[in-house]
Amino acid sequence: xxxxxxxxxxxxxxxxEDFTTYCNSSTTLSNIQWYKQRPGGHPVFLIQLVKSxxxxxxxxxxxxxxxxxxxxxxxxTATQTTDVGTYFCAGRGGTSxxxxxxxxxxxxxxxx
Amino acid sequence: EADxxxxxxxxxxxxxxxxxxxxxxxxxxxxxxxxxQDPGMELHLIHYSYGVNSTEKGDLSSESTVSRxxxxxxxxxxxxxxxxxxxxxxxxxxxxxxxxxxxxxxxTRLTVL
Numbered sequence: 223x224x225x226x227x228x229x230x231x232x233x234x235x236x237x238x239e240d241f242t243t244y245c246n247s248s249t250t251l252s253n254i255q256w257y258k259q260r261p262g263g264h265p266v267f268l269i270q271l272v273k274s275x276x277x278x279x280x281x282x283x284x285x286x287x288x289x290x291x292x293x294x295x296x297x298x299t300a301t302q303t304t305d306v307g308t309y310f311c312a313g314r315g316g317t318s319x320x321x322x323x324x325x326x327x328x329x330x331x332x333x334x
Numbered sequence: 335e336a337d338x339x340x341x342x343x344x345x346x347x348x349x350x351x352x353x354x355x356x357x358x359x360x361x362x363x364x365x366x367x368x369x370x371q372d373p374g375m376e377l378h379l380i381h382y383s384y385g386v387n388s389t390e391k392g393d394l395s396s397e398s399t400v401s402r403x404x405x406x407x408x409x410x411x412x413x414x415x416x417x418x419x420x421x422x423x424x425x426x427x428x429x430x431x432x433x434x435x436x437x438x439x440x441x442t443r444l445t446v447l
Binding site: 255257263264265266267270308310312314321322323324325326327329 | 374375376377379382393424426433434435436437438439440441
């Protein structure tokens with residue numbers, strides 16, 4: 223079955239440093255989504271990438287979808303304490319109506 | 335804010351009890367999901383539904399069961415709770431078209447003694 227691997231599992235940064243989490247799929251994806259879960263909260267949708275090589279930005283967050291549509295990354299520039307949480311990628315295989323498979327998540331800690 | 339609700343938010347119960355975790359959404363979404371998540375860990379899909387009278391088991395084997403008699407309601411039942419069922423249970427829903435982003439409920443934190 224489809225597997226989505228995400229690294230690193232944990233990342234500790236000083237406030238102001240950059241942060242990147244990577245997501246790799248065992249199969250070609252039709253699209254990939256990113257979610258953020260604050261400590262004690264529930265996952266919240268951030269963005270969806272559909273096109274090969276797509277890059278999208280949300281303020282300090284930059285999302286990329288690989289050319290082969292098998293990997294993705296989330297980069298945060300100049301982290302802030304509000305960025306603390308777990309970031310999950312979730313890949314959809316096969317058709318655009320296929321099941322979503324979540325990665326293991328990256329837990330981000332930001333030290334002030 | 336998404337209109338998806340879960341009750342109870344917290345539940346502490348003894349071994350062997352039957353429990354039902356409630357999940358309701360007012361967005362008219364056909365797709366609904368149940369995930370199990372231990373603190374700081376990944377999301378495991380345990381059940382999903384693509385519409386009324388449709389239910390499927392997810393990637394993680396679970397002793398729980400679900401039903402989908404109404405579009406807005408997707409309850410999860412454990413016939414006999416055990417300490418190994420202690421976890422957080424998250425319900426989610428999504429549209430069938432478009433982004434199909436999943437909207438998550440606040441979760442139920444279950445502790446089985």
